[in-house]
Amino acid sequence: MTLTTSNSHGIVVPDELGDLVIAAAARASVALRASVVVTTASREYRVPVLSGLPSSSFVAEGQELALNDAVIEELTIVPAKIGHVAPLSRELVRDSFNEGAPEIVATAQGIDIARKVDEAFFGADNPVANDGLQALTGVQEVDAGSVLNLDSFAAAQALSEDVGGTITSFVANPETALTLAQLKRSGDSNEPLLQASVDPTQPTARMILGSQLLVSPAVDADVIWAIPQLHSLVVVREDVETEVSTDVFFTSDRVAVKTTARLGWDWPHPSSIVKINLDVS
Template identity: 40%
Template sequence: MAAVSHTSTGVATAFTPDDVAALVVQPAIQMSVAMQAATVVPTDSTSLRFPIITDDPSGSWVAEGAEIPVSDAESDEIVVTPSKLATLTVISSELADDGSPEAQQVIGDGIARDVAKKIDAAFFGNTTTNGPSGLLSITGVQTVDTGASITNTDVFADALSKAETVGAVITTFVANPADILTLAKVKKATGSNEPLLGNDPTQPTQRTVLGVPLVPSAAVSAGTIWAIPRDRVFIVLRKDTSIMISEHSHFTSDRVSIRAITRAGFGFPHPGALVRMHDAA
């Protein structure tokens, strides 16, 4: 359950326990590319286990009335323990004492942006000190060599196919904004003004490749495009997100400290379903 504590009447008006999820958690999920591309799993537990099926059960053709051979699925599991992400910000006492929805929104949006940015950086990165390990730390990820430049959708088709060979369906491509800009300028054919990238009519600002959304994230290294199947990638988010407020640490400057604690972890139970597209050279 979300929690909040305070030391002044004005601050207490600015935040209530019911505000925490609406002001921080939900906006952070919307702002985070990683949490949009993956399956977010809220939990009250310290850790969460995800099964890994290493080999499916094997059926047999048998005669009527004959014994059916027993075949067990070979499985393993990964344990995801959400890591602590702490955000500390300082605001003026005047803003803290302003109980208006607009003032709450300003404070909440700032914390949510920071949470989303930190989660994305860890998710698309390698290892994070005191934090969860990201996509670059995984072994067993499939790859597609894009060469020095992408001039058509063939490499995207290759990525979709590689995921399909292991029973996965790519739901999101994620790339650095600079790479998406480059792709946006590529035309379908010489002399054509029709862009290589498509658009989703229901979301005019969203680009698509072969019908799959292509989403920008500065957390992705330039030159890399991730092909992600949402149902094979998990972000575990603890439900006990908290906001604690104190006016003691900055007493001499008449300011208020706001500390937000969020816990998140990543689970990649099927590495082979992920495809990294990059220039292998």
């Protein structure tokens, strides 16, 4: 939608708008909330991955210790560009004196970026961005059938812990999350089975066996992802840019505001991630 003074409040375009955009995206994106987020000034981000442990053993006094090398591989994450161009009327830009307007613009742009990031993160193959969880090989799986109790979540936690992971988030589709929220402790009880958060900064957060429940429409209805935050990385390039041009829409007397960011993701320990399969038929 083209913004004009008749359909929007005054908007300013400050130099720091790029930082506001990525901050808004971080709040709105489930992928970012479930992952460790790192920033880099480089074109790519390299992660050392320990794929083989050295072999230790007990030895008698004076005997030689076993000589073993750890097997270290490298995972390279290349952030991909995401962005858009928003046309604003020249009058709107000139009349922009609302102090809260930059945050309003940044929130709108950040929410859209967050939505597209989540779609790619929880999706499959992507020709431009990094591939999503659906394309990740090596994840463990639990067949839950219908969600009637929390046994499948306990199984997912156990599978991850068996390979050194700790599930910090379960991510579900809104319909699935509603089904979970409606579960009761017993047939004659109205007390919800899900736990309330004990974190005063997140009073509305829902917990499953100590792990937070996050909700995203980017997740398929027949899947719940069990994610250990330590082994889920999102890389953000530092140079989030917002630029203004008065040339591209010259004939309509509009100003183009272009926002670009670069984000990438990967999972250095795939087997610590568990895919819970649901029967939604």
